Amino acid sequence: MHIVTVAEMRELEAQADKQYGLSSPILMQNAGKSAADIFIEHLPSQQDIHNLNILLLIGPGNNGGDGLVMAEHLKNAGASINLYHWKQRRLIIRGEEIESEHVAREFEAALQRADYIIDALLGTGTSRPLTEDMRHLLQRVEQERKRRKSVRVVAIDLPTGLNADTGKVDEGCIRADMTITLACPKQGFFFFPGRDYIGELYVGSIGLPEALEQDLHTEMLTTTLVHRILPERPLNSNKGTFGKVMLFCGSPPYPGSAYLAGRAAARVGAGLITLAVSEQMLPIYASSFHEATFAILPERATTAGPTENETTVKVRSLIAHMQGYRALLIGPGLGQSAQTREMILQLLEYLRSQPREQRPRLIIDADGLNNLSALEHWWTYLPEDTVITPHPGEMGRLCNGHKVSGGDIERLELAREKAREWKVTLVLKGACTIIATPDGKTRMNWYANPALASAGTGDVLGGMIAGFLAQGLAPFDAASAGVYLHVAAAQLVSQETGPAGLLASDLLPQIPRAMLLTTKEEL
Numbered sequence: 001m002h003i004v005t006v007a008e009m010r011e012l013e014a015q016a017d018k019q020y021g022l023s024s025p026i027l028m029q030n031a032g033k034s035a036a037d038i039f040i041e042h043l044p045s046q047q048d049i050h051n052l053n054i055l056l057l058i059g060p061g062n063n064g065g066d067g068l069v070m071a072e073h074l075k076n077a078g079a080s081i082n083l084y085h086w087k088q089r090r091l092i093i094r095g096e097e098i099e100s101e102h103v104a105r106e107f108e109a110a111l112q113r114a115d116y117i118i119d120a121l122l123g124t125g126t127s128r129p130l131t132e133d134m135r136h137l138l139q140r141v142e143q144e145r146k147r148r149k150s151v152r153v154v155a156i157d158l159p160t161g162l163n164a165d166t167g168k169v170d171e172g173c174i175r176a177d178m179t180i181t182l183a184c185p186k187q188g189f190f191f192f193p194g195r196d197y198i199g200e201l202y203v204g205s206i207g208l209p210e211a212l213e214q215d216l217h218t219e220m221l222t223t224t225l226v227h228r229i230l231p232e233r234p235l236n237s238n239k240g241t242f243g244k245v246m247l248f249c250g251s252p253p254y255p256g257s258a259y260l261a262g263r264a265a266a267r268v269g270a271g272l273i274t275l276a277v278s279e280q281m282l283p284i285y286a287s288s289f290h291e292a293t294f295a296i297l298p299e300r301a302t303t304a305g306p307t308e309n310e311t312t313v314k315v316r317s318l319i320a321h322m323q324g325y326r327a328l329l330i331g332p333g334l335g336q337s338a339q340t341r342e343m344i345l346q347l348l349e350y351l352r353s354q355p356r357e358q359r360p361r362l363i364i365d366a367d368g369l370n371n372l373s374a375l376e377h378w379w380t381y382l383p384e385d386t387v388i389t390p391h392p393g394e395m396g397r398l399c400n401g402h403k404v405s406g407g408d409i410e411r412l413e414l415a416r417e418k419a420r421e422w423k424v425t426l427v428l429k430g431a432c433t434i435i436a437t438p439d440g441k442t443r444m445n446w447y448a449n450p451a452l453a454s455a456g457t458g459d460v461l462g463g464m465i466a467g468f469l470a471q472g473l474a475p476f477d478a479a480s481a482g483v484y485l486h487v488a489a490a491q492l493v494s495q496e497t498g499p500a501g502l503l504a505s506d507l508l509p510q511i512p513r514a515m516l517l518t519t520k521e522e523l
Ligand SMILES: NC(=O)C1=CN([C@@H]2O[C@H](COP(=O)(O)OP(=O)(O)OC[C@H]3O[C@@H](n4cnc5c(N)ncnc54)[C@H](O)[C@@H]3O)[C@@H](O)[C@H]2O)[C@H](O)CC1
Pocket: 013, 023, 024, 027, 028, 031, 059, 060, 061, 062, 063, 064, 066, 121, 122, 123, 124, 125, 126, 127, 128, 129, 130, 131, 134, 156, 157, 158, 182, 206
């Protein structure tokens, strides 16, 4: 499913007319019908459409037109329909026009009776700040919702006053409980504060032929997309089929990182997990991660020849173990000692020297990135096809101290520009994570879960992506599957525990369940 800007949406509509004769009135009929169908389909089971009182707020443009078509379908389905035409101040109660001198009073009565208020005031044609009059109308709706908790607000295409490109909101904009957007989700839905105003998101069809979307390069991560990406699990397989993952992660202050990342790689289905650890660290992992194998890095340089230092010996040992591995995760919990940085650089040099098909696919996270960001033009040290997964703080360091937000629209251009410049698959983490490729493709995650804002969850994500790389997924797909299923696993945890108190390790057993659910239901 593609995500569009307002300009892209307009172009789609123009091309639909030009190439297929799908004029605006036809698209509007489809839009209104689809919105009504989605509305009815998602009514709570205890609600019967025949008993519902619905007030539709109708704007002056095509968004209002969608609302009118929707109203007709809802009326035919049995709902009691009231229409308020904002511009003309006309009120129609169950088909009867109210005389102008009674409109104000009758509107209040309709508002107080409504089970649902449908916002079909403005959509993508919003061109200026909301008028005071419209702000006042929306404010009345908000007051009514505060007074009666059962009232629900449904936005058609988008909540009026939300900028569909940037996610900025007018001061009059109110939160929808549900948004039924038309044709494609709009870019502004994925950025704050707009993200908070959408409520549950549904996408209605306006009957655009798929071929029209071929030039769009921004997608939303959906169950369907991830289901298509996930590797096959043939009956005739062994652990080699699903790839080996090497992890160069963890250090004495941060032993948990390697454990979490390694187990996450196993939980997405990789065949074998190996932790590259020092002798000193081995007992910690050996007692807690029984399924892992270990590449033990020599502690002292006893084996070093006259020209080799301890770092080189360790790297040589790691490289010797890495033959046949399909993915390598560098970073979580590594720390930032001079030796660690040197080891990372030597590993990168080795990877760059290897033919593409023979070296493991690389993902760098956390301290892997922090170590690199200290270097001038750090990205020139990376082999091709590298995935990097910075959170906003790490991204800021990679960008020379530039401040990077967790949820503003500026993230999108930055992610796209840097993926291109650095020639990496960039996973810019945040409430709605962005994945961008060097060739200009972007995917964005819709689901956000505040429970994920806790230590160690990033290590789990890094491990998941490494596990998918080991199974042969392309970097963009491995990152996409990892990001989507990471939040999906968190949703499963939160169903039991709510939005707080999630431990990163709680995610691990939910990862296979989240994968299973992509074949069965929408999360
Ligand atoms: N175009 C199509 O083929 C389809 C569009 N769909 C729906 O239509 C809207 C976009 O419609 P459009 O007429 O371009 O814009 P709006 O309805 O959002 O509003 C335009 C209307 O509002 C006035 N206006 C703009 N800003 C303000 C403001 N701040 N305060 C008051 N009034 C304002 C402006 O002057 C115009 O009169 C899209 O979102 C869909 O809902 C269909 O879905 C299908 C086909």
